[in-house]
Amino acid sequence: MSNYSLGTVEVSLTPMQRFEEFLQSKGKRITQQRRILIDHVFKRHEHFDAEDLIDELSRTNSGQRVSRPTVYRTLRELVDAGLLKQMELGGRSVYEHDYGYPQHDHLHCQKCNKLIEFRSDEFLELRQKVAGEHGFRVTGHRLIISGLCQDCSKVRRRKRPQDLI
Amino acid sequence: MSNYSLGTVEVSLTPMQRFEEFLQSKGKRITQQRRILIDHVFKRHEHFDAEDLIDELSRTNSGQRVSRPTVYRTLRELVDAGLLKQMELGGRSVYEHDYGYPQHDHLHCQKCNKLIEFRSDEFLELRQKVAGEHGFRVTGHRLIISGLCQDCSKVRRRKRPQDLI
C-alpha cells in the first residue's frame, strides 16, 4: 500500500504516479528502467546508495537489470522530483524516501553505522530563528548527530569494525 | 594562569605546539612539511580544501612545496589531533579551524557558496535532549542550513522555470 498519508497535500499519488507526472512535465519518457528503479526503491523504507541498487537489481533473475549510469541518472531525477532525499555520508551519496515521508533528521552510530531517524519541531523553529537573525532564506538543512547508539555504547570491548557507509 | 582545569581546552598552546604534542604521543615525527602545512593553515581563518592548500603552497616561491599525498595525510592528522574540523560539501572535504575556536554551525548559501558561521546553545541543548530520548551517546554533529544569504536573496533573478516540483 498507500500509506502515504501524513497530512501532506497530494498524498493520493503513488511514487510511480508522481514520478510519471514529473517526467511528463519535463518532456521526459517513462521507460522500463525508470519503472524498475522506482519500483525497487519504494519497496522498502531503508537508506541505500547507488551501489546497493545496482547490486540488488543485478541479483534479481527477472531481467530487472539497469546499468550503472542509468541508476545514477535516475537517482538524480528522483531527487529532483522530490521523491528521494540525498545526503552525503563518508564520501558517497545515500538516499532515502522523501515523498510522503515526514521531515526528520538522523542520529548516526559511528560504530555500527546505524541511522536512527528523529523528528524535532523545536529544531525547525530554531532553524528559522537562527536564519532570520542573518537575513538568510532557508530552503533546507542537513543535520546528522553522531555518536554511539544504545547497543554500541553498552558493549565494553570493541566489536569487529563494520563496513563504513 | 590556570592550566589546571579538566575538560577545558588548554588554549595556551599554539596550534603548532599542540600538533607536536599530538605527534609525539603517537610516536610520529615533526617534519618540515608538517610544519609548513600547519603554519600555512593557521595563518588565516577561512574554510579551505586540500586543493586550496596545494595550490597556495605551490605558489609560494620559498620552497614551501608539499606533495599532494602529504597534504592529504597531514590534513587527516590535523583532524585527528583536534586542530581542524572536517565537513563534506559538494562531494569534497572542506576544513576549518577547530582548535581554540568556538563551536559553531553554518548557513550555506546555495548561490554564492558563502559559509556563514553561527552559534546556538539552544541547539546544543536540543541535541542532547534528542539523543537522550534514544539512549544515544553524542560525540558530535554536523549541521548545515542551506538557502540564500541576504545578498543573494535580494537579487532579482529571472531563471527559466526549470526545477519546479
Next chain:
DNA sequence: ATTTATGCAAATCCTTTGCAAATCT
C-alpha cells in the same frame, strides 16, 4: 642505524560523459 615520512606514479572509489544502438511517443 633505525624507523618513519615523503614524493612519485599509479590505483581506487564514486560518479559522470560521449556516443552508437535501442526505445519511447
Next chain:
DNA sequence: AGATTTGCAAAGGATTTGCATAAAT
C-alpha cells in the same frame, strides 16, 4: 520518424596507496 534513453567503455575528480628514496630520531 524523430526524439530521448540506454549501456558500454572511458573519462573525471577527489583521495589513497605501494614503494623506493629522503629525512628525522
